[in-house]
Amino acid sequence: MNIGIPKESKEKILERRVALTPAGVKALVDRGHEVYVETLAGEYSGFSDAEYEKVGAKIVFSREEVYRRSQMVVKVARPTEEDYDYLCEGHLLFGFLHLAVAPRKFIDILLERKITAIGYEIIELPDGRLPILQAMSEIAGQIAIIVAARYLQNEDGGRGIILGGIPGVPPATVVILGAGVVGQNAIRAALGLGAHVMVLDNNIDKLREVERLFDKRVETAIASVYNIEKAVQFADVLIGAVLIHGALTPKLVTEEMVKKMKPGSVIIDVSIDQGGCVETSRPTTIVNPVFVKHGVIHYCVPNMASNVARTATYALTNTSLPYILEIAEKGFTQVVRENPYFGRGVYTHAGHCTNKNIAEIFKLEYKKIEDLL
Secondary structure (H helix, E strand, C coil): CEEEECCCCCCCCCCCCCCCCHHHHHHHHHCCCEEEEECCCCHHHCCCHHHHHHCCCEEECCHHHHHHHCCEEEEEECCCHHHHHHCCCCCEEEEECCHHHCCHHHHHHHHHCCCEEEEHHHCCCCCCCCHHHHHHHHHHHHHHHHHHHHHCCHHHCCCCCCCCCECCECCCEEEEECCCHHHHHHHHHHHHCCCEEEEEECCHHHHHHHHHHCCCCCEEEECCHHHHHHHHHHCCEEEECCCCCCCCCCCCECHHHHHCCCCCCEEEEHHHHHCCCECCCCCCCCCCCEEEECCEEEECCCCHHHHHHHHHHHHHHHHHHHHHHHHHHHCHHHHHHHCHHHHCCEEEECCEECCHHHHHHHCCCECCHHHHC
């Protein structure tokens, strides 16, 4: 199979990761597949064109050529508008597509050109875990605390406090909405710095897991409106770590709640890639990551893991490569027939929407992937 790896964007402000490491490319080439890598695709992750060439990749010098030569296009982020013209009839497209917040124009292109669009963020295992998203969530949870520590400082307009406190001075209070992968990694990092941590979730089993994992050093509560409103008022840092599989994130924190937060406190809305769980959130970029509303610093970067592009690219390759190899070896149809759970990661196929949530959001006809094979 011909597999293409485009450079993610012309500017590093959008996306710094690359879809596969040279080792990942070598695994494909060794199986007899052709891999086309756009020049400088690995630049910000620390991988040179020479490293890709050494393992057998073919370096091409235009984005269009990568798309035209490839049957399968492997990306990190959703294609930008400048790439729309390059998407070809019948392409198989892999990446973090987040169609719930995608432009309608992009959805229409996927359907009109009968593109098979597979979202990394919704590929599922039988136990319900999301293996590729999990790796990025582990990174995002840790980064959230690093970001919080920075923006609490006076230099960046924060409250002028340190997360862990010192003898005689209490630590900062970190409130985390969501006890999943992002939440648990944020908890671990925050406790490591000595912060006071509170986590809210509607799933009592997840809260039990948090208490067990962290030896009751974390305050837990059900994520009711009353509890969220109360916790937000005391938060020095609020981390939105809510995930609704493949759908828009509910706005759990209202603008009125934000108005009651401490001046100079920090919101880090990790859920922003699916719309955000804070009403005042809006997407920002790595270069311009924050804005202030009602005296509260908002950090809403959808691709936080891109700030540690090398680590993230290794993690992405570890989790995505088995799926890419399997499709390249067996073909898409056979893989879905053998693994129905992989089929849950397919947004569109053969001109139809195969994801119920997306069909509802964009008012499209929904068809089960199994019925199209």
